[in-house]
Amino acid sequence: MEEMEWKPQDADKDYIKELIRRRVRNATVGDNVTFIPANPVPSVYDDSNKKVAVYTRVSTKSTEQVSSIENQTKYYTEKVSKNPNWDLQEIYSDEGKSGTSIKKRENFRRMIEDAKNKKMDLILCASVSRFARNLKECLEKVDELRYTNPKQPVGVYFETENIFTLNPDSDDAFQVHAWLADWESKNKSRRMILSYDQRICTGQYPVADLLGYRHTIDGQLILQEDEAKTVKFIFLAYALGYSYKEIAEILTQKQRPTLKGRTEWNSNMVRSITKNERRWGDLNARKTVVVDYKSSKVVKNDKIRDAAFVSQHHEGIVSPEMAKAVQFITSSNSKLSGISELSVIKQGSLKGFINVSPYWNAIDSELLYDICKSAYSDDEFAQLQHKVNIFNGKEHSNVYSLNYTGYEVPYGIYFMNNSTPNLTITNKQFKMNKKCHEKLGYCEFIEILYHPIMQTIILKATNEETSTAFKCRTENDNFSNKITSPIFCNSLYENMDWIKDYDFKFRGILRKRGQEKILMFFLDEPQILTGKNEFSQENQVQFIKYKNNDDSVNTFGMDYSLRKERDKLANNITENDIKTVGEFVENPKIGKLPTKFEIKQELDELLKVM
Numbered sequence: 001m002e003e004m005e006w007k008p009q010d011a012d013k014d015y016i017k018e019l020i021r022r023r024v025r026n027a028t029v030g031d032n033v034t035f036i037p038a039n040p041v042p043s044v045y046d047d048s049n050k051k052v053a054v055y056t057r058v059s060t061k062s063t064e065q066v067s068s069i070e071n072q073t074k075y076y077t078e079k080v081s082k083n084p085n086w087d088l089q090e091i092y093s094d095e096g097k098s099g100t101s102i103k104k105r106e107n108f109r110r111m112i113e114d115a116k117n118k119k120m121d122l123i124l125c126a127s128v129s130r131f132a133r134n135l136k137e138c139l140e141k142v143d144e145l146r147y148t149n150p151k152q153p154v155g156v157y158f159e160t161e162n163i164f165t166l167n168p169d170s171d172d173a174f175q176v177h178a179w180l181a182d183w184e185s186k187n188k189s190r191r192m193i194l195s196y197d198q199r200i201c202t203g204q205y206p207v208a209d210l211l212g213y214r215h216t217i218d219g220q221l222i223l224q225e226d227e228a229k230t231v232k233f234i235f236l237a238y239a240l241g242y243s244y245k246e247i248a249e250i251l252t253q254k255q256r257p258t259l260k261g262r263t264e265w266n267s268n269m270v271r272s273i274t275k276n277e278r279r280w281g282d283l284n285a286r287k288t289v290v291v292d293y294k295s296s297k298v299v300k301n302d303k304i305r306d307a308a309f310v311s312q313h314h315e316g317i318v319s320p321e322m323a324k325a326v327q328f329i330t331s332s333n334s335k336l337s338g339i340s341e342l343s344v345i346k347q348g349s350l351k352g353f354i355n356v357s358p359y360w361n362a363i364d365s366e367l368l369y370d371i372c373k374s375a376y377s378d379d380e381f382a383q384l385q386h387k388v389n390i391f392n393g394k395e396h397s398n399v400y401s402l403n404y405t406g407y408e409v410p411y412g413i414y415f416m417n418n419s420t421p422n423l424t425i426t427n428k429q430f431k432m433n434k435k436c437h438e439k440l441g442y443c444e445f446i447e448i449l450y451h452p453i454m455q456t457i458i459l460k461a462t463n464e465e466t467s468t469a470f471k472c473r474t475e476n477d478n479f480s481n482k483i484t485s486p487i488f489c490n491s492l493y494e495n496m497d498w499i500k501d502y503d504f505k506f507r508g509i510l511r512k513r514g515q516e517k518i519l520m521f522f523l524d525e526p527q528i529l530t531g532k533n534e535f536s537q538e539n540q541v542q543f544i545k546y547k548n549n550d551d552s553v554n555t556f557g558m559d560y561s562l563r564k565e566r567d568k569l570a571n572n573i574t575e576n577d578i579k580t581v582g583e584f585v586e587n588p589k590i591g592k593l594p595t596k597f598e599i600k601q602e603l604d605e606l607l608k609v610m
Contacts, residue, residue, distance in 0.1 A: 042166040044157045045083075050121040052080050054091040055111055057130050059098055069093055076124055089120045099133035100185050102141070115145050115154045127160035128177040133185035138178040189290070193305065196286060200308050205285040210278060211259045212317050221278065221314040228317045229610055230256045234273050235318045236603040238326055240596065241338030244270045254610055274330070280323035281316030284309050321591035325362070328590065333359035333484055341467040341596060343582030345449075346375045349573045352384070353449040353458060355582045357468040358430060358485035362589045365491040368452045371585055388453055421508035423457070423521050424529070427493055427500045430483040432459070437472060437479045439510050440517055445469040452495050454569070455523040459508070460578065467596060496523055497547045503529040504546075513575035520570055 040046075056072040073091055080088040092111040102108050114120060123145070125131045132138035142165050145154040155166035161177050163170045199206060205219055212231040213221040230251065237247050244267035251265040258269065277284050286307040288298050301307050316323075325339050332340075340357035352375045354368060373381055421435040436459060440446065443461035447468050450457050462469045474480050493500055504526040508519040528546045586592055594602070 041169065042155065042164065044122065044155070044164045047085060048121075049085050049087070051089045051119065052086045052122045052124060053089045053111060053114070053120040054080070055093075055108065055123055055125045055131060056091065057094045057097060057099060057105070057108070059096065069095055072126060079124070086122075090114075099129060099131075099181070101134060102132070102137055112141060112144065116148045118149060118152055120154060121152070123154060123156045125156055125158055127181075128158050128163070128174070129181040129184065131156065131158065132178070133181045135178050135182035138181070139175070142174070197306050200285055200306050205283055205308060205310065205313075207283070209259065210276065211273065212279065213314075223315050223317065227257075227259075229606060231273055231279055231317045233603070233606050233610060234270055235279075235322055235326055236599055236606065238270075238274060238329065239322065239339050239599055240603060243267075256610060274323075274326050277323075278314070279317050280320050281314055282309070282311050282320070283313035321593050324590045325593055328360070328362040332361040332487075335359050335470070339467070339593070339596060339599075341584055342371060342587050343467075343584050344371050344375045345580055345582045348577040348580050349569065350449065350458070350577050350580060351375055352453065353451045353456075353582070355466075355468045356448050356450050356488060358448060358470055358483045358488050360468075361487045362587055363487060363491060364589075365452070365494040367587070367589060368450065368491060369495070370588075372452050374585065384453060388455075421510065421519055422505055423459070423508060423519075424503060424505045425489060425492060426503045427489050428484065428486045429489065430485060432472075432481050432483075434479055434481070436508060436519060437481075439508070439519055442473075444471060444473045446472045455496065456569075457506075457521045457523065459519040459521075461517060492523070497549060499546055499548055501530075502546055503531070505529055509570055511570055511573050511578075513573060513578055516575050516578035518573070518578055 054073075054076040056069050056076070058069045073093065076091065077088065080086045090111075092107040094105045094107050097105045097108075099105075111123070115123070128138065132141065142156060145156065146165060147153070153166055155164055157164045158174075158177070161173065163174045163177065165174060196206065198204075207215040207219050207221055209215055212224055212228045214224060215221055233251075234247055237250070238244070242250075247270045248265035248267055251270070252263065255263045256265070257263055258265070273279060284307070286301050286305065289301045289305050291297050291299050291304070329336060329339065336357065336359035340360035340362075342363075343355045345351055345353045352372045354371050356363065356368070376384060419435060421439050422433050423436065424431040437443075440459065440461045445462050445464055445466065447460050447462040447466050447470070448457060449460060464471075470483060472480050492498070498504065504523075506521040506523065506526060508521055511518050511520060526546065584595060
């Protein structure tokens with residue numbers, strides 16, 4: 001290696017070094033100096049008097065763990081009493097609490113606060129893992145105890161590891177053991193995940209006791225007859241329109257016990273029972289997973305880890321059909337009162353019209369079409385479809401006469417004004433004007449009848465007992481004109497092929513027969529409400545392309561023959577037609593259900609034995 005060239009300034013460095021050597025060689029301790037030694041290394045067993053606290057913890061409430069915490073309490077009570085310099089301040093215990101977080105360890109947090117307030121000098125703990133399994137929290141809390149009150153620090157003595165945290169020589173060992181406790185906790189979490197994976201893959205699904213069932217060692221759920229009555233009552237009552245709160249009040253009044261023996265119920269407890277698939281015989285294993293073992297954060301298992309769904313795993317308390325109906329009630333508008341039964345009129349001028357609740361979610365456009373079709377024989381339906389195709393211009397009638405066939409007459413919307421009853425449909429709600437209410441005699445309840453093939457809606461006054469009725473008067477006796485109904489409205493948009501950016505307004509035609517009244521709205525005669533300025537009011541009526549597949553928008557009105565057929569439909573309605581009640585039909589989205597009357601009978605019988 002090439003030597004560096006010596007420079008004159010290097011002479012100053014050599015001189016300074018020589019001065020340092022002389023100062024060290026000549027240094028002495030004078031007679032006026034008093035040497036002050038440091039305190040001895042802190043020891044847990046020194047002769048000083050100490051106020052001693054004890055911390056004990058077990059992670060579960062099992063019989064073995066209860067025994068463990070009692071043994072720890074007895075052991076440390078005797079241990080402290082045998083040391084003449086120790087005075088037992090308190091034993092802090094957390095039973096059934098994980099060491100991965102201090103959030104749920106109430107007594108641990110209280111002990112730390114007491115230590116900050118100088119209520120103790122020493123904490124005894126069996127091991128580092130009993131104190132904390134979270135490395136970060138373990139180190140933080142030990143430092144808090146050591147430095148919050150520097151003149152009176154609180155040390156922790158871990159007996160298993162023989163570590164005293166005020167002894168500096170123990171720092172490295174303490175940090176290693178704290179890390180090992182954290183690692184063991186993480187490893188335990190991994191073992192639990194693997195155990196669940198193995199059990200699911202081998203068909204050994206984890207089950208636990210729940211109200212109505214007890215589990216066996218081989219993973220079977222055995223129905224408990226008396227508890228099952230409570231569960232069944234909840235489903236039946238909710239299906240009939242009782243709220244969760246009302247059901248909870250009845251169960252509390254009847255002193256029906258929960259799984260843990262409590263007799264006080266609330267809405268959330270009732271709701272959770274209707275959401276658990278095990279109540280109708282299915283098993284959804286591993287619905288949730290813990291994604292952070294330290295914070296115990298639980299999330300829905302959306303394919304995060306292996307899961308399994310087992311249909312008909314065990315005997316259900318209620319039928320799957322009843323469970324489906326209850327789930328549809330929950331997802332429907334809060335104004336819905338229990339199950340909404342579908343019915344279709346099978347005779348008279350209103351044949352094929354379906355009674356529809358606007359709040360009921362268990363419908364779609366295809367279902368409504370099929371129910372309407374079920375009211376007709378094959379020949380009748382073919383004739384009806386042919387007539388509708390003529391109405392829509394898709395077929396010709398082959399009837400030649402001097403009845404102005406081929407001529408157009410204005411749409412009814414041309415004659416609509418503020419004194420005309422009208423109905424506005426958006427993709428989320430209905431809106432009736434006050435004239436609708438007036439024409440229907442200011443009734444309190446209204447029902448909707450819908451014919452998806454004839455593309456007609458009827459509003460009809462009814463009573464509260466009607467399954468599909470909705471209230472149109474508020475408590476202050478005001479008219480409630482808006483009905484939120486996204487599912488039914490979207491079904492209309494699909495059936496009519498309407499563009500969803502637009503709203504549609506329709507003129508109502510009143511038909512009064514005796515004491516009965518109805519309002520008819522023909523859905524192929526809309527006023528299109530664009531909500532935009534690029535269309536004039538005139539053009540809003542007749543020249544807007546408002547269907548997704550519509551090339552025939554430049555028309556003045558509707559075919560004259562269609563108008564005659566439409567008027568014939570409206571004029572032929574009789575009082576008996578309006579009074580005709582639809583026949584109950586099974587909802588294919590749910591399956592076979594008893595009628596509301598049958599459900600009520602079963603509920604009444606159940607109440608007698610609860």
